[in-house]
Amino acid sequence: MTVILSDYLLEKRQLINEQLKHYVRDYTAPGRLQDAMLYSIEAGGKRLRPILLIATAEAFGAKVDKTMAVACGLEMIHTYSLIHDDLPAMDNDDFRRGLPTSHRRFDEATAILAGDALLTLSSEIIVNDQELNDRERVFLIQELSRASGASGMVEGQMQDMLSEDKQIPLEELENIHKKKTGKLLNFSIIAGAFLGNASNEKFDEMKKMGEALGLIFQIQDDILDVTGDAEKIGKPVGSDEGNRKSTYPQLLGLEGAQEQMESYVETAQAALKNAGVNQTILSELIHYLSSRDH
Amino acid sequence: MTVILSDYLLEKRQLINEQLKHYVRDYTAPGRLQDAMLYSIEAGGKRLRPILLIATAEAFGAKVDKTMAVACGLEMIHTYSLIHDDLPAMDNDDFRRGLPTSHRRFDEATAILAGDALLTLSSEIIVNDQELNDRERVFLIQELSRASGASGMVEGQMQDMLSEDKQIPLEELENIHKKKTGKLLNFSIIAGAFLGNASNEKFDEMKKMGEALGLIFQIQDDILDVTGDAEKIGKPVGSDEGNRKSTYPQLLGLEGAQEQMESYVETAQAALKNAGVNQTILSELIHYLSSRDH
Numbered sequence: 001m002t003v004i005l006s007d008y009l010l011e012k013r014q015l016i017n018e019q020l021k022h023y024v025r026d027y028t029a030p031g032r033l034q035d036a037m038l039y040s041i042e043a044g045g046k047r048l049r050p051i052l053l054i055a056t057a058e059a060f061g062a063k064v065d066k067t068m069a070v071a072c073g074l075e076m077i078h079t080y081s082l083i084h085d086d087l088p089a090m091d092n093d094d095f096r097r098g099l100p101t102s103h104r105r106f107d108e109a110t111a112i113l114a115g116d117a118l119l120t121l122s123s124e125i126i127v128n129d130q131e132l133n134d135r136e137r138v139f140l141i142q143e144l145s146r147a148s149g150a151s152g153m154v155e156g157q158m159q160d161m162l163s164e165d166k167q168i169p170l171e172e173l174e175n176i177h178k179k180k181t182g183k184l185l186n187f188s189i190i191a192g193a194f195l196g197n198a199s200n201e202k203f204d205e206m207k208k209m210g211e212a213l214g215l216i217f218q219i220q221d222d223i224l225d226v227t228g229d230a231e232k233i234g235k236p237v238g239s240d241e242g243n244r245k246s247t248y249p250q251l252l253g254l255e256g257a258q259e260q261m262e263s264y265v266e267t268a269q270a271a272l273k274n275a276g277v278n279q280t281i282l283s284e285l286i287h288y289l290s291s292r293d294h
Numbered sequence: 295m296t297v298i299l300s301d302y303l304l305e306k307r308q309l310i311n312e313q314l315k316h317y318v319r320d321y322t323a324p325g326r327l328q329d330a331m332l333y334s335i336e337a338g339g340k341r342l343r344p345i346l347l348i349a350t351a352e353a354f355g356a357k358v359d360k361t362m363a364v365a366c367g368l369e370m371i372h373t374y375s376l377i378h379d380d381l382p383a384m385d386n387d388d389f390r391r392g393l394p395t396s397h398r399r400f401d402e403a404t405a406i407l408a409g410d411a412l413l414t415l416s417s418e419i420i421v422n423d424q425e426l427n428d429r430e431r432v433f434l435i436q437e438l439s440r441a442s443g444a445s446g447m448v449e450g451q452m453q454d455m456l457s458e459d460k461q462i463p464l465e466e467l468e469n470i471h472k473k474k475t476g477k478l479l480n481f482s483i484i485a486g487a488f489l490g491n492a493s494n495e496k497f498d499e500m501k502k503m504g505e506a507l508g509l510i511f512q513i514q515d516d517i518l519d520v521t522g523d524a525e526k527i528g529k530p531v532g533s534d535e536g537n538r539k540s541t542y543p544q545l546l547g548l549e550g551a552q553e554q555m556e557s558y559v560e561t562a563q564a565a566l567k568n569a570g571v572n573q574t575i576l577s578e579l580i581h582y583l584s585s586r587d588h
Contacts, residue, residue, distance in 0.1 A: 027443075027444065027445065028443075028444040028445055028449070029444075029445060029449065031449070031452070031453070032452060032456060033444055033448065033449055033452040034444065037444065080410075084406055084407075084410060087402075087403075087406065089397075089401070089402030089403045089406060090403045090406065103383075107383070108381075108383030109381075109383045109384045109455055110452070112378055112381065112383060112384065112406065113378075113448050113451060113452050115410070116374075116378060116409070116410075116413065116443075116448050117443050117444035117448045117449070119410065119413055119414065120413065120439050120442055120443030120444065120448065121439070121443055121444060123417050123435055123439045124435075124436070124439035124440060124443055127432050127435045127436045127439065128436055134428035134429050134431075134432045135428050137428075137432050138421050138428045138431050138432060141417055141418075141421045141435065142418070142421045142422055145414050145415070145417045145418035145421065146418060148414055149321075149322075149410075149411050149414030149415055149418055150321065150322040150323075150327055150328065150331065150411035150414065150415060151321060151322055151323060154327065154407050154410050154411045154414065155322070155323065155325070155327055155411070157407060158325070158326060158327040158404070158407050159325070161403055162326060
């Protein structure tokens with residue numbers, strides 16, 4: 001990773017972390033529910049989605065202030081989905097990022113409610129944000145709810161669970177990933193381009209980039225599950241095999257998965273170039289996502 | 295119940311039931327998640343919240359078309375909260391309205407996801423509704439998210455769980471009910487008055503009415519748990535005592551609880567009169583809520 005990118009990631013991550021805490025504290029009262037919301041919000045993470053959103057908006061010349069509510073709302077949705085996915089009835093994970101999961105630290109009921117509350121709060125902060133006008137608020141909730149609901153992330157999680165213990169073809173695997181992780185990553189790019197007032201043509205190129213990015217992210221995730229270092233990833237490696245999930249390396253071999261990813265990297269870089277915006281950070285982010293080790 | 299009211303309830307319930315199914319089918323793809331969403335949506339219920347919303351809007355002269363998205367979004371939030379509240383980690387209920395609860399009919403993971411998807415869909419249909427302009431969409435999501443999230447319904451559910459097996463004073467009990475059930479009932483009235491373009495003064499009166507209505511609803515719920523007919527209610531009576539929950543009859547005696555409710559009925563009727571709108575249906579609804587047997 002270049003110094004420019006690592007500085008950028010650090011700066012934005014701190015900004016997002018601070019703002020996330022402010023939002024939770026401003027909109028909720030002290031107590032167990034707030035504790036559980038803050039616990040998962042403060043458990044860290046790369047803040048990849050909000051950073052992609054901010055980087056895209058900035059590439060189009062938007063001010064970061066304009067992006068904060070939707071960037072944090074997006075991260076709240078990601079966080080709630082992790083809390084619910086970790087539950088005993090779902091993936092039954094005891095640890096995430098080296099810390100006990102919400103239902104282990106608190107209890108299952110609290111974890112369910114903290115997830116529900118974060119999902120609700122994500123809309124609340126967007127529609128109340130003073131930096132956005134009503135048209136912007138509405139567009140962002142339209143896109144975010146579509147990306148995260150029953151035709152997006154939640155449906156992807158459902159299909160992912162139904163495909164466990166099954167061999168599924170590559171096409172179906174991609175379809176699941178596009179919903180489960182792709183749509184939210186894609187939203188980062190769409191929302192950023194929208195807030196940067198991208199023209200229709202540029203918006204469409206960024207959309208292509210966002211789609212490729214989602215697949216890059218997922219293939220690298222699958223590859224890391226085979227080749228990664230458990231300590232860096234913060235969860236045991238080989239868990240996909242244990243869960244008998246279909247993965248890219250399993251369907252294409254490790255080398256085939258790498259090649260597939262490289263072709264998506266080319267797609268993403270080409271789309272970014274066609275959009276003709278200030279590319280440095282975004283281009284480096286694509287590279288980083290395809291070579292990250294955790 | 296008068297014939298006028300029972301006809302009104304029947305007509306609106308059918309309208310809401312039809313529209314709810316349309317929304318779920320229009321916004322989601324066939325599959326297990328959609329099945330689970332439809333299962334809970336079709337499990338029935340009085341549709342009290344959306345009917346209150348529509349009745350209020352109509353009392354102020356609004357067209358019913360203008361209310362359908364938010365009325366259905368509100369009912370989706372109520373439905374998701376029941377699905378999650380019924381989970382083993384929460385109230386652990388096997389039946390609701392005489393049917394197996396979502397996690398019994400499907401499984402826990404599906405029930406959690408169906409709840410998440412309904413919560414997300416509630417925003418999605420409101421911000422996409424063609425009958426509403428952006429200002430209206432934004433206002434409705436602002437109020438609905440506040441009423442249903444970590445300073446409203448979800449927080450109320452959290453506090454309700456924390457107060458189990460404890461004797462709590464009346465003030466705390468009311469505070470919990472105001473959040474857990476009151477805010478969403480209150481939203482029905484606020485949203486209806488807003489869509490009917492109520493003046494500030496009338497809006498404030500309707501707000502008072504909504505608050506009283508929430509308490510009426512809860513006291514009657516507690517009373518029915520003592521005096522009610524399990525078959526009519528669709529759940530076992532005496533379950534509050536079994537759960538060792540604090541209730542109005544327990545804190546005030548059955549007669550005291552009745553009197554308390556009557557005083558809220560007077561408050562609600564007075565506020566409605568002060569608002570000076572077409573009162574027939576709303577006034578009958580207040581009466582119905584305070585005397586319902588299920």
